[in-house]
Amino acid sequence: MRYDDFRRSDDVEDRRDDSGGGFGGGGGGFGLPMGGGGLGIGTIIVLGLVGYAFGIDPRILIGGAEILTGGGSQAPSYQSDRPSSQAKRGAPTDEMGSMISGILGEIDDRWSEIFQASGQSYTGPKVVLFRNATNGGRCGRAESAMGPFYCPPDRTIFLDTAFFREVETRF
Numbered sequence: 001m002r003y004d005d006f007r008r009s010d011d012v013e014d015r016r017d018d019s020g021g022g023f024g025g026g027g028g029g030f031g032l033p034m035g036g037g038g039l040g041i042g043t044i045i046v047l048g049l050v051g052y053a054f055g056i057d058p059r060i061l062i063g064g065a066e067i068l069t070g071g072g073s074q075a076p077s078y079q080s081d082r083p084s085s086q087a088k089r090g091a092p093t094d095e096m097g098s099m100i101s102g103i104l105g106e107i108d109d110r111w112s113e114i115f116q117a118s119g120q121s122y123t124g125p126k127v128v129l130f131r132n133a134t135n136g137g138r139c140g141r142a143e144s145a146m147g148p149f150y151c152p153p154d155r156t157i158f159l160d161t162a163f164f165r166e167v168e169t170r171f
Contacts, residue, residue, distance in 0.1 A: 006102035007109060014092050015130040016161055056145060057133075063140050096161055097129060126156045134158070 044062060051058035092101055108124035115122035128134065128142070136142035139151035142158040144166075150157050 004102070007105035008098065008101045009105035009108055009124070009127075010089070010101075011104060011108070011124060011126045012092060012097065012101050013089050013126065013128045014097060015128060015134050016097075018130065018134060057141050057143055060140055060143075060146075092129065096164070100127060100129065100159065123155070125150065126154075128156055128158050130158065130160055131162045132160065 047061040048058040050056070051061050092098060104124065104127055108122070111124065112122045130142060131144075133141060133143045136149075136158055137151050137154040137156060139149075139154065142149065142160070144160045144163050146158075146160075147163055148157065148159050
């Protein structure tokens with residue numbers, strides 16, 4: 001079985017050419033979660049320092065702390081982390097993008113067959129390819145340090161291709 005033979009899925013969004021953004025920006029503020037809170041300034045400062053020390057975006061830590069403390073019934077929204085209008089949709093043509101698109105197409109086809117056999121329909125996930133960091137939709141910011149992850153509310157898999165390259169060269 002070769003991925004070259006698989007149907008290419010069009011449920012792929014390629015953001016690898018986007019800049020990935022930084023720590024906040026346009027729209028004012030520092031791009032921190034704007035949830036209703038419950039976190040004190042001391043907690044926010046400590047989480048910011050921990051994030052800085054370990055190379056983790058503090059917005060992820062603060063957003064997680066808000067969820068744990070019940071600081072809002074919805075996922076935090078992030079300022080200035082909007083998907084790029086430059087993102088390409090459809091099956092990528094480069095080797096890695098083509099492989100991922102082929103594997104996603106095969107997964108969708110197999111699960112569709114399995115669900116159809118039991119009289120149900122299957123809707124597969126979308127995949128977002130990115131480098132370093134991107135908007136992770138309702139799950140916050142997607143970054144290399146997180147590795148591949150799935151965002152259930154958006155039914156989207158986020159794959160950082162730089163992560164795969166690093167794993168390939170380090171191991």
